[in-house]
Each structure stands twice: as structure tokens, then as C-alpha cells.
Amino acid sequence: MSTESFDLVSLGFEFRSRDSDAAQKVFDTLNSRGLIGYLRAPQISDQLTYVPVDVATGKQGSALLATEAGELATHELSLAELAEELLEAAGAQALSLDGVIVAGTEVEVTGDDDAVEANSGNQVVAGTHLMASELVMSSLGLPGVWKVRQTDERILAVREGEPVEIRLGQKLLRAIELQSSEGYIHLSIHATGKTFQFQDSNVFEYWMPTEDRPVPMAATGSEVAQLQGKLGAQLYAADSEELLELEKFWPEAASGIVRLAKLRSLDGLRLFLKGLGLPEEMVDYMCGEPLAEGFTELPRSLPAGLDLALEEEMARAKGVMKLVYRTGWTPAALISSSLAIIGAGALLNRWMKTSGTPGTGWRRTIMFFWYSDAGYYLARGVRQVLQAKLNKR
Incomplete structure (x- = not known):
């Protein structure tokens, strides 16, 4: 069977209350039936556990299956027709198809239910022509602290506490910003060739999954593995228009993102950073690893931030x-x-x-x-x- 023609359907399994085994239950349900797709990171709260899945179907809406030999086959039923069976097998309370409940009863959430579990990582940014004073000014009045290590024109900065939106405006700026959240790494690229700008310097964003896994486990080179590769390329490809914009400011970063979108792993992220001449340890600090020696804490007041900005300007004169x-x-x-x-x-x-x-x-x-x-x-x-x-x- 050809892997050229397929559609994607989004399934959502809802479990009442907190269920740390929900993702494994959904994986086992799909795997035992040979359904092909990607299981995304679960969203867990006290009242609801939600497990999203992207599943491949044929052009006629029938589910695609993996045979024991690793080849592709077409199920005689559509996913909508399989909904009740999948719901019961997973032990979920509701199952949605492209956002619409098709089996079971939607789990009601009352009051303020703090959704996904809090992230324990840090906001990390590193690059050239990056001014520490701009980091100070971007976080005035907010909890948390920036710690930096600086050499010549390159800064590595780690924010411990609440992440903030940073605006960077120095000429020839090239910086990478990393945050980890809800099973994804949020990668932002700041770049500009202008003398100074007041607009956001963020020219590219990419969300890289860290917990997504293919269903089922397939042998390398098999038809199923080939289809999963095309599914991954479609689900996790970088935005082409943003890549064209990034190409103007930082061609190496644009080509690196294309490679990273295929690897989608922490090792791939390290290779991406290394290729841009940035420290691979950014990945460790983003994940919450303790800082090495050589970091200093930035001030948190407006007068101190202005004083730092003047000192930086004089140092670069x-x-x-x-x-x-x-x-x-x-x-x-x-x-x-x-x-x-x-x-x-x-x-x-x-x-x-x-x-x-x-x-x-x-x-x-x-x-x-x-x-x-x-x-x-x-x-x-x-x-x-x-x-x-x-x-x-």
C-alpha cells in the first residue's frame, strides 16, 4: 500500500481526575489495534487528564493499520465507528474526534482547575550583541532573577523563576531563547540587522515536542515507519514563511531549524546550538540543572538597570x-x-x-x-x- 496518500485525524481521550497512567493506556489501546499515529504529551490537572493523539487515515476516512510484517493496511471501519471500542479499551470517560465528542460524556471541570502541572525548568537565552540591561528592563516588577555569564560580546543568561517576555534591540543581534513547558520546548530566535528597534525582535518560534512518541513501534525502513516519518514531518514542520524571514537575518539558524524539525530530540537541540556557536549547556539549564560557577545575578530595579545600560554602552564604545x-x-x-x-x-x-x-x-x-x-x-x-x-x- 502506498504511503503517499493519507489524512490526519485528532483524537482526544478524557479521563476524570488525575491519571498518571492515562497516556500508557491510550498507547496500549492504539498499539494493540495497529492504529498509526503520534501520541502527544498528556495534559494533567486535578479534575481532568487529557491525552491527545494524531492518527492517520486513508482518503476515504478509514483508519490505517500496521500489519505484523510492518506493512500498511486499511481498516474496514472509520475512527468514528471505532470510537466506542477505543473509549472502552482505554478506560476513558470521553473521546473527541477533531474536537467534537463522539463517544462517552465530556468531563466537567468546575472552579479554577490549575491545568497542566507546573514546569520546573528555566528560561534561558544566549547570543551575540545581547545586553544584560535589556534583560533587567524586561523583567521589572516581576518575581524571579536573571543570572548571567558574559564573555566579550556573548552572554548566557538563565532566569530562575517566572519567565518573562524579552525585547531585544541591539544592532546585529542574534540570540536563541529556550523554555520548557507542557511536554514541549519553546524555541525563540531573536535577530535584527537594524541600528535599534522598539518592536519585538523575535523573528521565529518553534515548538519541539519532548514527550510525543510514535504508535506503534515500527521497524526502521518498513512501510509503517515511512508513514510515521511523513506524519512527523507534517505535524512538526517549521513554518515556511517564518523560515524565509529568518533566512534574511540568520541563514545558519534557518537551516539548523530545518534539521532540528526532523530530529526533534534533546541531542538534536544540542547539535543545533553547537552549530550556531552557542553553549550546549543551555539545554541542561533549561531543564533545571544547577548553574556552574561564573554566573552573576543581575539587579532588579529600574535605577540599577539604567546604570547597567550606561556601563554597557561605555564598555562597547x-x-x-x-x-x-x-x-x-x-x-x-x-x-x-x-x-x-x-x-x-x-x-x-x-x-x-x-x-x-x-x-x-x-x-x-x-x-x-x-x-x-x-x-x-x-x-x-x-x-x-x-x-x-x-x-x-
Whole structure:
């Protein structure tokens, strides 16, 4: 039988209350009858356990079967006609077909039923031209903390606590963000070639299953295995339009996603990250593994975030901006230059006041920024001197 022509039908098995064995019951029911498809991660809560399955049918709606020899056959009945039998065999209370209950009675959920069990993993992001201050600003007022490890222009950041939506805007940004939730890994790719942007930098998203498994177990190369491969490609393929958009900013990531969509495994995810020059340990931290040494905790307040943003900007300064920001200056140079600028400011202010140009409003504005700049670097130099003395104690 040819594997070229098939349709997909979604089944949903509903079990009353929490049932940790529900997925295995559904697998055994489908496997014993040779039905072909993919079993997805169950959704478990105190009042309801829901097990979704995607099953292959022929173009006429009849269920496709796997023979003992690994070949394909067509069942004489449709899945709708098999519904009662499947429901009873699995021990479920209801069975839906493409979202419509076709057997049993829908399980009623009352009150606030916290659905899927809480995720114990972390939000992880790593990439180039990634600013720690942007992570701070994206999480203001929210529980949780960012911990980062930084080298040159590359940052690895792990958020312990509630995940947040991050907006990244630096030029030439290329970053991968990972989260684990409900049997899936949510992979987001941030990329931009603009100087700066206020819009979301997330140009691609992919949900990779971690608990889905094929039904039934089939020998490699058999007709059943070939059909399962095509089912997987159809169910878990990456969005083609998003891939085209990603190709403009990060071609290596786009081709890597295509390979990952075929592998759909943690090892495949590690290979994807390695191919982009990012640390494979992102996978471990996403799964909740303890952090290695070298991570520092980011501040969580607005003033600290703004101060960090300025420090990052000064650290990345080049050319004339290194002079503007006094990058690399010693504490003594910072203090003496700031005092000189304050003295020059007094003379400038006297001259503008005597000459009458510019007007009083502009003169005060100019002097405000003049003294603010000098005062900042004076305080910075004094702070470095005091810090050095404290470190020697």
C-alpha cells in the first residue's frame, strides 16, 4: 500500500481526575489495534487528564493499520465507528474526534482547575550583541532573577523563576531563547540587522515536542515507519514563511531549524546550538540543572538597570566615543578631568551670562548637562578609589 496518500485525524481521550497512567493506556489501546499515529504529551490537572493523539487515515476516512510484517493496511471501519471500542479499551470517560465528542460524556471541570502541572525548568537565552540591561528592563516588577555569564560580546543568561517576555534591540543581534513547558520546548530566535528597534525582535518560534512518541513501534525502513516519518514531518514542520524571514537575518539558524524539525530530540537541540556557536549547556539549564560557577545575578530595579545600560554602552564604545565616555581612564584621571571640566564650566557660564547669548533658558540647560556629566565621572572616580581601598582591607 502506498504511503503517499493519507489524512490526519485528532483524537482526544478524557479521563476524570488525575491519571498518571492515562497516556500508557491510550498507547496500549492504539498499539494493540495497529492504529498509526503520534501520541502527544498528556495534559494533567486535578479534575481532568487529557491525552491527545494524531492518527492517520486513508482518503476515504478509514483508519490505517500496521500489519505484523510492518506493512500498511486499511481498516474496514472509520475512527468514528471505532470510537466506542477505543473509549472502552482505554478506560476513558470521553473521546473527541477533531474536537467534537463522539463517544462517552465530556468531563466537567468546575472552579479554577490549575491545568497542566507546573514546569520546573528555566528560561534561558544566549547570543551575540545581547545586553544584560535589556534583560533587567524586561523583567521589572516581576518575581524571579536573571543570572548571567558574559564573555566579550556573548552572554548566557538563565532566569530562575517566572519567565518573562524579552525585547531585544541591539544592532546585529542574534540570540536563541529556550523554555520548557507542557511536554514541549519553546524555541525563540531573536535577530535584527537594524541600528535599534522598539518592536519585538523575535523573528521565529518553534515548538519541539519532548514527550510525543510514535504508535506503534515500527521497524526502521518498513512501510509503517515511512508513514510515521511523513506524519512527523507534517505535524512538526517549521513554518515556511517564518523560515524565509529568518533566512534574511540568520541563514545558519534557518537551516539548523530545518534539521532540528526532523530530529526533534534533546541531542538534536544540542547539535543545533553547537552549530550556531552557542553553549550546549543551555539545554541542561533549561531543564533545571544547577548553574556552574561564573554566573552573576543581575539587579532588579529600574535605577540599577539604567546604570547597567550606561556601563554597557561605555564598555562597547569605540573611536571618539571612548573619549566621550572616558573609557579606560584611571580613577585619578577621572577625578582630575572632572574637576577641570567643572572649573571650565564656571568660566563658560560666566561668559554666556555676560555676553547674553544664548538666552537664560538655554544657558541653564547647557550648564545642567555640563555639570551632570562632570559630576557623574567625578563620582565614578571617587567610587573606584574607595572600592580599591576597601578591597585592600
